[in-house]
Amino acid sequence: MSSRVSPLTPHSSPRFNSLPPLSLYIHVPWCVRKCPYCDFNSHEARGTLPEDEYLAALLADLEFALPQVWGRPVLTVFIGGGTPSLLSVRALDALLSGVRARLPLAADAEITLEANPGTVEAEKFAGFRAAGVNRLSLGIQSLNDRHLKALGRIHDAGEARRAAELALSTFDNVNLDLMYGLPGQTQDEAEADIAAVIALAPQHVSAYHLTIEPNTYFHRYPPVVPDDDAAAAMQEVVETRLAAAGYAHYETSAFARPDRQCRHNLNYWSFGDYLGIGAGAHSKISFKNNILRFSCARQPKAYLTQLAAGSAVSERRELGAAELPGEFMMNALRLNNGFELSLFADRTGLDLTHVLPVLDQAEARGLLLRDHRGVRPTPLGQRFLNDLLALFLP
Numbered sequence: 051m052s053s054r055v056s057p058l059t060p061h062s063s064p065r066f067n068s069l070p071p072l073s074l075y076i077h078v079p080w081c082v083r084k085c086p087y088c089d090f091n092s093h094e095a096r097g098t099l100p101e102d103e104y105l106a107a108l109l110a111d112l113e114f115a116l117p118q119v120w121g122r123p124v125l126t127v128f129i130g131g132g133t134p135s136l137l138s139v140r141a142l143d144a145l146l147s148g149v150r151a152r153l154p155l156a157a158d159a160e161i162t163l164e165a166n167p168g169t170v171e172a173e174k175f176a177g178f179r180a181a182g183v184n185r186l187s188l189g190i191q192s193l194n195d196r197h198l199k200a201l202g203r204i205h206d207a208g209e210a211r212r213a214a215e216l217a218l219s220t221f222d223n224v225n226l227d228l229m230y231g232l233p234g235q236t237q238d239e240a241e242a243d244i245a246a247v248i249a250l251a252p253q254h255v256s257a258y259h260l261t262i263e264p265n266t267y268f269h270r271y272p273p274v275v276p277d278d279d280a281a282a283a284m285q286e287v288v289e290t291r292l293a294a295a296g297y298a299h300y301e302t303s304a305f306a307r308p309d310r311q312c313r314h315n316l317n318y319w320s321f322g323d324y325l326g327i328g329a330g331a332h333s334k335i336s337f338k339n340n341i342l343r344f345s346c347a348r349q350p351k352a353y354l355t356q357l358a359a360g361s362a363v364s365e366r367r368e369l370g371a372a373e374l375p376g377e378f379m380m381n382a383l384r385l386n387n388g389f390e391l392s393l394f395a396d397r398t399g400l401d402l403t404h405v406l407p408v409l410d411q412a413e414a415r416g417l418l419l420r421d422h423r424g425v426r427p428t429p430l431g432q433r434f435l436n437d438l439l440a441l442f443l444p
């Protein structure tokens with residue numbers, strides 16, 4: 051007699067015939083000024099950046115991690131922050147050369163750099179491109195001076211527009227980050243922002259609803275932001291405008307022209323592997339019979355000190371088989387087109403039978419759609435994503 055196995059108690063540990071695609075994330079933890087809404091691992095840079103010391107640390111970090119990914123090609127690199135565009139062209143060039151010398155980078159690797167729209171950064175775009183960056187992600191946030199000021203940004207709308215234009219004439223793959231639901235923002239202003247972003251014609255747009263995160267200035271001193279209904283109406287207009295302009299909505303906040311989806315983020319969302327180096331960077335690496343997560347010390351000083359003493363890894367743990375279905379779904383169900391059924395076994399190393407009963411249950415509740423090829427969230431499932439994901443938790 052066959053019995054179905056609950057995803058809460060998979061009876062086997064992961065087993066991989068071939069390992070998932072591998073990405074590299076590099077964290078640069080400094081910004082000119084800390085934005086009042088930001089809970090990323092970013093720290094105000096006082097004085098000059100210790101970029102040579104940090105560069106040496108990143109390469110030492112990478113060398114230390116190498117045995118975990120030995121021989122595996124790296125398909126994408128993402129240099130994020132913080133504000134990595136604060137690095138000099140010389141340091142970025144040395145960083146990418148150091149990466150290439152240590153890891154087999156795929157010939158067509160996507161190499162993204164996050165940049166802020168300041169004039170000083172924009173002057174370096176051509177140099178960043180010559181160093182090997184082929185995708186630029188520019189945090190413009192808004193094209194309205196009043197809102198940029200309320201967000202504590204150091205750039206104004208004119209600088210954002212000029213930096214976007216320069217980025218688009220330098221790179222043929224550019225993402226613009228936009229936020230909506232901003233302090234004091236009206237529906238018309240949100241619509242004007244998305245229209246202005248579309249007029250710039252980037253290949254990719256990331257549009258985020260401003261969230262008030264714990265441990266931020268905005269959490270301590272909350273600004274007046276549009277209520278849930280108003281923010282939902284803004285989201286609607288952002289999505290409609292982008293769809294009409296030919297951008298496919300492929301993940302909660304991500305929109306792309308055909309073939310311009312972010313391959314690095316897609317690898318996260320399809321539960322691929324990633325090695326993270328730099329302060330606070332996280333890694334998820336699969337081996338033949340298990341999956342490990344580890345992360346580095348968050349504070350730049352602690353990161354540098356720990357690395358000098360050996361390894362900067364401050365936390366390391368093996369993912370239990372019972373956690374894998376939830377971890378996989380938390381990523382894959384963010385994708386509007388969901389995932390092909392075979393991806394579950396490919397990425398978790400577990401048999402699909404572990405989750406079939408829960409997929410049935412979610413489908414019966416109208417949260418998922420399933421056919422012979424794949425699984426994707428329904429609009430109801432997208433709206434109540436947390437309820438949907440809870441079904442897969444141990």
Ligand SMILES: C[S@@+](CC[C@H](N)C(=O)[O-])C[C@H]1O[C@@H](n2cnc3c(N)ncnc32)[C@H](O)[C@@H]1O
Pocket residue numbers: 087088089090130131132133164165166167188189190191227228229258259260261262263
């Ligand atoms: C890692 S951040 C850094 C990029 C770059 N330093 C910048 O701020 O322009 C990436 C993006 O996350 C978004 N973001 C950061 N904090 C947010 C928040 N509290 N709510 C919504 N989006 C946020 C912003 O659009 C930002 O550009």
Ligand code: SF4
Pocket residue numbers: 080081083084085088089090092131132133166189
């Ligand atoms: S510039 Fe970006 S990373 Fe830096 S504090 Fe502002 S939002 Fe955070």
